[in-house]
Amino acid sequence: MLKASDGHGAYWTKAIAEADDFDESNGKTVLTFFEAQDVAKKLARRDNGSADSAPITVDGALKDYRRDLIARNANPYNAEHPRLHLSSVLLSKPVALLTAAELKKWRDSLLGKMVPATINRLCRCVCAALELATQHDQRIQNRQAWEVGLAGLPDAQEARNVIISDEKVREFVTTAYIHDIKFGLLSDVLAVTGARPSQAVRLRVEDLHDHPVRPKLMMPKSAKGGGRNRSQKKHERYSVPISLQLATKLREAAKGRADDAPLLMQSDGRPWDKNPGQNYHRAVDKVVTAIGLDQAVVTMYCLRHSSIVRMLLANVPVRLVASLHNTSVAMIEKHYSKHIAEYGDEHARAALLQHEPPIGDNVIALAS
Structure with a gap:
C-alpha cells in the first residue's frame, strides 16, 4: 500500500501489489519490499520531485478523455462505452502500472462476445484515453503496454455491414x-x-x-x-x-x-x-x-x-x-x-x- 502526501496537508493511498510473504515476487503483482519502494517512488513523485497528484487510474483517464471529447465537440460515447466492458480491477489500476499481458487478456476475453471489428474499435477508445493520460503525466512510461496488449485483431478491417432480409x-x-x-x-x-x-x-x-x-x-x-x-x-x-x-x-x-x-x-x-x-x-x-x-x-x-x-x-x-x-x-x-x-x-x-x-x-x- 502506497501512502503519499498531496502537498496540501492531505494524503492519498493506493494499493500497488501484494507482499512476497507467501508467494515469490514476480515483479508485477507480487513485490519484495525494495521492489515496492521503487514502484512507490515512481508513482508518488514526478521528475521534478513534486508529489502534487495521485497517479491517474484507467477510470480517471476515461473521465479526462470524456471531458476532452466534449471540449473538442466530439462524441463522449467513445469514453463511456469502454466502461461497459472493463472490470473494476482494470478501472482502478494506475495507468503507469498497466502491463501488456493484462490488457491482452482483457481484449481476448471479448472474443465471442462481439466481432473483431467492434473489439478493435473499443480498444482504440481505451488507447486514446491512455494516450491522453500519458501526455499529461510524465510518470507514465509504459506506452508499450497498450500498444502491444491492445493491438488490433486481424481479419477485422472489413466494414461490418450486416444485411437482413x-x-x-x-x-x-x-x-x-x-x-x-x-x-x-x-x-x-x-x-x-x-x-x-x-x-x-x-x-x-x-x-x-x-x-x-x-x-x-x-x-x-x-x-x-x-x-x-x-x-x-x-x-x-x-x-x-x-x-x-x-x-x-x-x-x-x-x-x-x-x-x-x-x-x-x-x-x-x-x-x-x-x-x-x-x-x-x-x-x-x-x-x-x-x-x-x-x-x-x-x-x-x-x-x-x-x-x-x-x-x-x-x-x-x-x-x-x-x-x-x-x-x-x-x-x-x-x-x-x-x-x-x-x-x-x-x-x-x-x-x-x-x-x-x-x-x-x-x-x-x-x-x-
Whole structure:
C-alpha cells in the first residue's frame, strides 16, 4: 500500500501489489519490499520531485478523455462505452502500472462476445484515453503496454455491414413495438429511413412534414467527419420520404407537443440522448434473440445497411440512395457492392440468357 502526501496537508493511498510473504515476487503483482519502494517512488513523485497528484487510474483517464471529447465537440460515447466492458480491477489500476499481458487478456476475453471489428474499435477508445493520460503525466512510461496488449485483431478491417432480409426487418420492428412502444417507433423510423440512430434521435416535432400523400421527415445530418463544419452539420437537415403508416404513428407521438420538442422519446419521457445506444442496447439484444438472429452480429445499424441495399436492388439511382442516407456515392460503392451481388441473385437470374425456352412455355417459334 502506497501512502503519499498531496502537498496540501492531505494524503492519498493506493494499493500497488501484494507482499512476497507467501508467494515469490514476480515483479508485477507480487513485490519484495525494495521492489515496492521503487514502484512507490515512481508513482508518488514526478521528475521534478513534486508529489502534487495521485497517479491517474484507467477510470480517471476515461473521465479526462470524456471531458476532452466534449471540449473538442466530439462524441463522449467513445469514453463511456469502454466502461461497459472493463472490470473494476482494470478501472482502478494506475495507468503507469498497466502491463501488456493484462490488457491482452482483457481484449481476448471479448472474443465471442462481439466481432473483431467492434473489439478493435473499443480498444482504440481505451488507447486514446491512455494516450491522453500519458501526455499529461510524465510518470507514465509504459506506452508499450497498450500498444502491444491492445493491438488490433486481424481479419477485422472489413466494414461490418450486416444485411437482413425485409422479412426480418419487419420482424425486428414488430417485436420492438411489442417490447416497448417508444423503442418500436425508433426502430420503425430507422428501418424506413435508413438513418443513423444518432440522427433520428435529434429529430424535432417540427421535422415531421405530415403531407396526406407524400409525408417526409427533415432528417438532421450526421456530424461525421469532424472538422470546422462539425457544429454546422448538426443543424443542417435533408428531406427523407416516409410511409403513410409511419407518418400516422409519428403524428400521434407528436400530438400536443412543442415544435422544438424531440420527436422520438423513451417510454419514461426522457429523450434518447446523443448516444442512444447506451439506452437501447439491451432492448436490441432481446429483439434480435427473439427473431432468431445472433446478437453478437446484428445491431441497430443493420436497419440502415438493409435500407441501403433494399433501395439499390429496387434500382434507385446510387446518387439518390447516397443522398437519402447522408453518405457519398464512393462510400456506397466501397461498402455495398458485394452485398448487391449476394442479395441480387433473384434480380440477376431474371436477366440470364436462356438457350431453350423454360419448361411449360407454350410459345412456338415460327419457321422463317
